[in-house]
Amino acid sequence: MNMIAKPQPKTKRGRERRAQILAAAEDVFSEMGFTAASIADITRRAGTAQGTLYLYFDSKDEIFREVMLDLGRQIRRESSRAIEDATDRIDAEIRGLETYLRFVVRRPSVYRIVQQCAVVDRTTWREFYQTVFDRYVPHLQAAADREELSQGDAEVRAWMMIGIFTLMGERVSDWDNGKDIDRIVTEFSSLLRYGIAPRDEPTSNTR
Amino acid sequence: MNMIAKPQPKTKRGRERRAQILAAAEDVFSEMGFTAASIADITRRAGTAQGTLYLYFDSKDEIFREVMLDLGRQIRRESSRAIEDATDRIDAEIRGLETYLRFVVRRPSVYRIVQQCAVVDRTTWREFYQTVFDRYVPHLQAAADREELSQGDAEVRAWMMIGIFTLMGERVSDWDNGKDIDRIVTEFSSLLRYGIAPRDEPTSNTR
DNA sequence: ATAAAACATGAATCAGTATTCATGTTTTAT
DNA sequence: ATAAAACATGAATACTGATTCATGTTTTAT
Numbered sequence: 001m002n003m004i005a006k007p008q009p010k011t012k013r014g015r016e017r018r019a020q021i022l023a024a025a026e027d028v029f030s031e032m033g034f035t036a037a038s039i040a041d042i043t044r045r046a047g048t049a050q051g052t053l054y055l056y057f058d059s060k061d062e063i064f065r066e067v068m069l070d071l072g073r074q075i076r077r078e079s080s081r082a083i084e085d086a087t088d089r090i091d092a093e094i095r096g097l098e099t100y101l102r103f104v105v106r107r108p109s110v111y112r113i114v115q116q117c118a119v120v121d122r123t124t125w126r127e128f129y130q131t132v133f134d135r136y137v138p139h140l141q142a143a144a145d146r147e148e149l150s151q152g153d154a155e156v157r158a159w160m161m162i163g164i165f166t167l168m169g170e171r172v173s174d175w176d177n178g179k180d181i182d183r184i185v186t187e188f189s190s191l192l193r194y195g196i197a198p199r200d201e202p203t204s205n206t207r
Numbered sequence: 208m209n210m211i212a213k214p215q216p217k218t219k220r221g222r223e224r225r226a227q228i229l230a231a232a233e234d235v236f237s238e239m240g241f242t243a244a245s246i247a248d249i250t251r252r253a254g255t256a257q258g259t260l261y262l263y264f265d266s267k268d269e270i271f272r273e274v275m276l277d278l279g280r281q282i283r284r285e286s287s288r289a290i291e292d293a294t295d296r297i298d299a300e301i302r303g304l305e306t307y308l309r310f311v312v313r314r315p316s317v318y319r320i321v322q323q324c325a326v327v328d329r330t331t332w333r334e335f336y337q338t339v340f341d342r343y344v345p346h347l348q349a350a351a352d353r354e355e356l357s358q359g360d361a362e363v364r365a366w367m368m369i370g371i372f373t374l375m376g377e378r379v380s381d382w383d384n385g386k387d388i389d390r391i392v393t394e395f396s397s398l399l400r401y402g403i404a405p406r407d408e409p410t411s412n413t414r
Numbered sequence: 415a416t417a418a419a420a421c422a423t424g425a426a427t428c429a430g431t432a433t434t435c436a437t438g439t440t441t442t443a444t
Numbered sequence: 445a446t447a448a449a450a451c452a453t454g455a456a457t458a459c460t461g462a463t464t465c466a467t468g469t470t471t472t473a474t
Contacts, residue, residue, distance in 0.1 A: 010450060011441065017451080033326055035242050038431060049453040051434080060432065090404055115325045119240055126381075149403050156387075156394035157403060159378055160371050167370030174333075180363075187363035195402040196356050196364060197297055217420060218471065224421080245461060256423040258464080267462065 006056055018056040021046045026067045030109030034064055034120045065124050068117045071110055072128050076135070078103045089143030090192050097165060098185045104169040105178035111170050133158055164188065213263055225263040228253045233274045237316030241271055241327045272331050275324045278317055279335045283342070285310045296350030297399050304372060305392045311376045312385035318377050340365050371395065 009015045024046035028037045039060060043050045057063040082099030086092035104110050117125040133155075140154040168188075172178050190196075216222045231253035235244045246267060250257045264270040289306030293299035311317050324332040340362075347361040375395075379385050397403075 013441075014451065035326075039433080040431075050432090051454065052452055054433070055451065115322070118322045119242075119326045147405055150397075150401065150405050152397060152403060153390055153394040156391050157398075159374055159391075160395065160398060163370040163372075163374030164367050165370075167366055167373060171366055183360055184363050184366075187360040188367065190357075190359060191364075191367060191398070191402060193402045193404045194357065195398060195400045196359060197400045198354055198357050220471075221421065246463080247461075257462090258424065259422055261463070262421065 005062070006058060009056065014056075017048065017052065021048065021053055021056060022063070022066060022070065025063050026071070026109055026113065029064060029067060029116060030112035033112075034060075034116045061121065064116070065121055068113055068121065068124055068128070071113050072131070074107075075100075075103070075110065076132070089139065089146075089148040090189075092139075093161065093192060094185060094189045097168065097188055098181065100165055101168060101172050101181045101184065102178070104173040105181070108173040111173050115170075129162070132162060136162065212269070213265060216263065221263075224255065224259065228255065228260055228263060229270070229273060229277065232270050233278070233316055233320065236271060236274060236323060237319035240319075241267075241323045268328065271323070272328055275320055275328065275331055275335070278320050279338070281314075282307075282310070282317065283339070296346065296353075296355040297396075299346075300368065300399060301392060301396045304375070304395055305388065307372055308375060308379050308388045308391065309385070311380040312388070315380040318380050322377075336369070339369060343369065 009018050021042065025037075025042045028042045028045055031037075032041065039050050039053060042063075043053055046053075053063065057066065079096055079100055083092040083096050086095050114125070114128070117128070136158040137154050140149065140157050143149045144151050144154065168184055172181060172184070216225050228249065232244075232249045235249045235252055238244075239248065246257050246260060249270070250260055253260075260270065264273065286303055286307055290299040290303050293302050321332070321335070324335070343365040344361050347356065347364050350356045351358055351361065375391055379388060379391070
């Protein structure tokens, strides 16, 4: 509702405190969950007084939102970096998945926060996925035009890829801590290249 | 912690009240979210007094859990019914997705509750996905053995399929209300049969 | 018909915690 | 060096809402 966020801190000390509190909030929210996490928990972790948090953030909801926006930027930065030197779109998808999975294993808070966000702040959560989607579709469309992919529905493909990335991310960060990344990437690669239907020519093209 | 749940109601009236409150809880939780939903909201919707809820459920957490378990059963029932008369595994997957998507459009509370569950009661949420996974893998493995699918990593395939189902479910129930189901099913079918890589023989086999 | 069990009520309790604020300290600008 | 602005404190406030419980009603069993 309130569109005017707190102004940026004016001094170096201020910027540091804000960053300190934001980092503490990320940890606490991902470890305890939004509801269980109290302002006292966050400021204790950050080593400040409770009131200090309100110098930089309007409310518990707003600080959560800032945490999510920050993570969103990190996720997108990480994935675009991954695909920079891919040879073609299939390769880009595969590298993208691998980098992504390694990222979420390093930063398991990512998925916790995104999941919380779906519940705590649905608008921000939608915007996050919409942004990912909006950047994804043109890549897939262009790749199909260049014949690096078969022709197909780029939008639906984007959602399917995002679905695979998302669940695999949850899986490795929450369940197996990264030990299955290689298997996952191998099978994903095979899905993109051949689907999962029986293949006609058994062992000819590795392409 | 407390493993002893409330005993089953002894009378018809009791069973009806319990069902009434459970249905109200599903609606209220999915509309308002777990945190915002109060016991008063639930009992108001159910048309009973607040205390009545505590005759049948130990706590707000427990009633949420019961809602989730109930939905889990419905989801599994619906999807197994869908694939009963599929001709092969690829066909089963495609029918499964379509039925599934139509189900979540009819019952949009499904995804809201599952998402909430990831945050509110992580144990139950994990058990839900684990159960889906445990039932899925043997089907895929058996199908590969019968050569209805190519050989591959059945476990990773199961997670990828679940990821696609999940995101598409969220997508149609939350975003577009079912109008894109046909497009989605078509593209999904194509992914399973051919992948998304360029195809060697342009227009030969519809299989 | 009657006692016992089961079910139902809703106002009062009570614990937790987000937010404020009066007071102090540090930094910046002149 | 000094005033003003920015930053920091943490105890007190204020509110919410889950849970309880004393009391009443309905159903079941005999």
